Amino acid sequence: MTQKTIPFxxxxxxxxxxxxxxxxxxxxxxxxxxxxxxxIRAFSWNEGFREYFAVKAAPNPFIIKILAAEGxxxxxxSLPELIISERAEVTGENIMFTSNDTPAEEFVEAQRLGxxxxxxxISHIDYLEECAGLPEIICCxxxxxxxxxxxxxxxxxxxAKYGFTREQIFDGYRILRNKxxxxxxxxxxxxxNELDPQYFIETxxxxxxxxxxxxxxxxxxxxxxxxxxxxxxxxxxxQQPIDVNIISEGIRNRYDALIEKNGLAPLKLFMxxxxxxxxxxxxxxxxxxxxxxxxxNFAGLDACMANLMRPALYGAYHHITVMGRENEPADTLYDxxxxxxxxxxxxxxxxxxxxxxxxxxxxIHDAGAHGHAMGFNYNGKLRSAELLLREDxxxxxxxxxxxxxxxxATLDWGKMADFKV
Amino acid sequence: MTQKTIPFxxxxxxxxxxxxxxxxxxxxxxxxxxxxxxxIRAFSWNEGFREYFAVKAAPNPFIIKILAAEGxxxxxxSLPELIISERAEVTGENIMFTSNDTPAEEFVEAQRLGxxxxxxxISHIDYLEECAGLPEIICCxxxxxxxxxxxxxxxxxxxAKYGFTREQIFDGYRILRNKxxxxxxxxxxxxxNELDPQYFIETxxxxxxxxxxxxxxxxxxxxxxxxxxxxxxxxxxxQQPIDVNIISEGIRNRYDALIEKNGLAPLKLFMxxxxxxxxxxxxxxxxxxxxxxxxxNFAGLDACMANLMRPALYGAYHHITVMGRENEPADTLYDxxxxxxxxxxxxxxxxxxxxxxxxxxxxIHDAGAHGHAMGFNYNGKLRSAELLLREDxxxxxxxxxxxxxxxxATLDWGKMADFKV
Numbered sequence: 001m002t003q004k005t006i007p008f009x010x011x012x013x014x015x016x017x018x019x020x021x022x023x024x025x026x027x028x029x030x031x032x033x034x035x036x037x038x039x040i041r042a043f044s045w046n047e048g049f050r051e052y053f054a055v056k057a058a059p060n061p062f063i064i065k066i067l068a069a070e071g072x073x074x075x076x077x078s079l080p081e082l083i084i085s086e087r088a089e090v091t092g093e094n095i096m097f098t099s100n101d102t103p104a105e106e107f108v109e110a111q112r113l114g115x116x117x118x119x120x121x122i123s124h125i126d127y128l129e130e131c132a133g134l135p136e137i138i139c140c141x142x143x144x145x146x147x148x149x150x151x152x153x154x155x156x157x158x159x160a161k162y163g164f165t166r167e168q169i170f171d172g173y174r175i176l177r178n179k180x181x182x183x184x185x186x187x188x189x190x191x192x193n194e195l196d197p198q199y200f201i202e203t204x205x206x207x208x209x210x211x212x213x214x215x216x217x218x219x220x221x222x223x224x225x226x227x228x229x230x231x232x233x234x235x236x237x238x239q240q241p242i243d244v245n246i247i248s249e250g251i252r253n254r255y256d257a258l259i260e261k262n263g264l265a266p267l268k269l270f271m272x273x274x275x276x277x278x279x280x281x282x283x284x285x286x287x288x289x290x291x292x293x294x295x296x297n298f299a300g301l302d303a304c305m306a307n308l309m310r311p312a313l314y315g316a317y318h319h320i321t322v323m324g325r326e327n328e329p330a331d332t333l334y335d336x337x338x339x340x341x342x343x344x345x346x347x348x349x350x351x352x353x354x355x356x357x358x359x360x361x362x363x364i365h366d367a368g369a370h371g372h373a374m375g376f377n378y379n380g381k382l383r384s385a386e387l388l389l390r391e392d393x394x395x396x397x398x399x400x401x402x403x404x405x406x407x408x409a410t411l412d413w414g415k416m417a418d419f420k421v
Numbered sequence: 422m423t424q425k426t427i428p429f430x431x432x433x434x435x436x437x438x439x440x441x442x443x444x445x446x447x448x449x450x451x452x453x454x455x456x457x458x459x460x461i462r463a464f465s466w467n468e469g470f471r472e473y474f475a476v477k478a479a480p481n482p483f484i485i486k487i488l489a490a491e492g493x494x495x496x497x498x499s500l501p502e503l504i505i506s507e508r509a510e511v512t513g514e515n516i517m518f519t520s521n522d523t524p525a526e527e528f529v530e531a532q533r534l535g536x537x538x539x540x541x542x543i544s545h546i547d548y549l550e551e552c553a554g555l556p557e558i559i560c561c562x563x564x565x566x567x568x569x570x571x572x573x574x575x576x577x578x579x580x581a582k583y584g585f586t587r588e589q590i591f592d593g594y595r596i597l598r599n600k601x602x603x604x605x606x607x608x609x610x611x612x613x614n615e616l617d618p619q620y621f622i623e624t625x626x627x628x629x630x631x632x633x634x635x636x637x638x639x640x641x642x643x644x645x646x647x648x649x650x651x652x653x654x655x656x657x658x659x660q661q662p663i664d665v666n667i668i669s670e671g672i673r674n675r676y677d678a679l680i681e682k683n684g685l686a687p688l689k690l691f692m693x694x695x696x697x698x699x700x701x702x703x704x705x706x707x708x709x710x711x712x713x714x715x716x717x718n719f720a721g722l723d724a725c726m727a728n729l730m731r732p733a734l735y736g737a738y739h740h741i742t743v744m745g746r747e748n749e750p751a752d753t754l755y756d757x758x759x760x761x762x763x764x765x766x767x768x769x770x771x772x773x774x775x776x777x778x779x780x781x782x783x784x785i786h787d788a789g790a791h792g793h794a795m796g797f798n799y800n801g802k803l804r805s806a807e808l809l810l811r812e813d814x815x816x817x818x819x820x821x822x823x824x825x826x827x828x829x830a831t832l833d834w835g836k837m838a839d840f841k842v
Binding site for chain 1: 482566581583712803
């Protein structure tokens, strides 16, 4: 069972807040590194195994640089994400460019960086060739459609906008082969925030079987299979974390039966997890600004959904602890709210917490992925700073707080002053 | 019934796109002004009637300046929104500061501007007094709780984080009176995007009855009743727009019976609509970048949920027309998608449209409120420009497109280069 712990003492946190007022996100370098190593170790049987971190989960170049030092690549899906990767010195085949509905300039940039391009659609073959030329190595994204059911978040793959159909994937590789490409990979991703290891084992099995068919049918060789990301994290304290060793072992069995035995080895296994890597090791730290008792008890924080949108957007659970009161009984029911003028701006509904006081520091857990990254400026809210707790215990600011000037950057005040109404 | 029209011809739009590439939002000044005048005219029986435009709906100072010229004030709920109002020359009691979970510096700024402060909670009386002193005129926000049921979006008022309970509202005004305040207003808002006029008539009735009770009980005088916003717009072509004349007439009846007859007149009526004012007169213009046929037909635009989040966030319907093909039969089923690496990045699901070609220009209607305003940078997506179609037919850029440099503004690349991993 997960214990929701925090990597700093009350005193340490007070010192951090002194130099950076709440709210902020803070990431735990040591835990992120341990987690990265653990994943790589679990798949060490597969030579060439690589995790391409899904940059969208935590698009901070400092975090990317740490992950790159651990041997991770980057999974990018937009121009700014490609730039972040390059600045973090992740280039060439250490980048997987998995985009959809892609504009030409993004393919051009991906090509310039030597990224592995993961085509989302059969029509992108011609589009890519025209705008950027064809690369030496290419990947196609497979959508198994009604052949495999997704989980609650992704829904039914046949409804998803991603990937080639089964028929198209045969056509696609044939066309690419006929255009002279010799190095191939294949990709699929059908889960999101899934905690059942079986899901990922089945995903690998689907790809391994398909590789066997495609190889035979088209006489091409696959260098890698990218089973995507989607590994969940235990947001609720009672949940069991997913065991990557079980996933690895299950995939290894399928690898032996479907790849090794069919003479298709070596085949590199790739993943593109985001949430699983940094999610549990990022914390949103906020201050209790107001307590309100009306028809319910409300604890109003100085953070809002601009800092973490998942509870408001998906009704997602994020565990909340109160600094220094972790051992007090959680006997008071609160809606934990932000200040947005939007009724669903709540971090928790009907949550039992220790009785709060104004000025209490609360820690919102599992905010290390899809947290800061999804922040918006609705209602004029500004996005918070990101801090990094380094392995030596020092804290570095890896992204400053947004200012009102940032918020107004796209406005021309001079023009506005002259604007005749 | 609403007809979904656009205020520009195909040729005009082509010229606009030449100077500002898609995607962009474009607002129709003439229609916004007509709509503003229509609202004011409907309530002309009430001396002092004022609409405080909910800035969060379209926080663009150019739009605010136009609305101010029509006699609107601003409803603000954050520091940046107060600054936008001030820059648009809306100050003093032309600002209503309706915030919740409010930080001290925002009360200070609201006071500095002479805004009417709308207190969200009884505890804010002391908080405001301590941080900014008490103003000459004050308003309290009433939450009728289980006494009135909200509609689908707002849900049950007793679950909402906003406002004073019935008991608290009596205590609140008594405390404020005893602290020497003599000018009072009252506010409530229990609906969002509601198309039934009865809702707003009932809201006014609730406030008028409460004013009668409060006046009698506390011997104070109310200057205004703010019935909030929440007027819906007909997002679907078949829907009937809400008739503000019906709302006005209904409220006038209640005013005569509850205010006039009880000797409580004059009482100014305030509203704080956002969506109703600009929503139908803003358009998101985008280009069909890719067409994809897999298990469904997908039309991939160069816009994404960073430009308009309502369909992905709420499953909201936004009407879509294809430039120059308005009269062609809508006989082809599409999911209209954006390029975000997020499966719910869809503007429409299973929407019948004329058969599309790559390069078609699509117009997404009713994007003039809660459109650009809710944009985020998830996945490294950049927010689009805002244009204004002026009354003389000229087009002005009222907000430029976000750049990659804007996106990276909060990062310190120098520090990043020296960052040791």
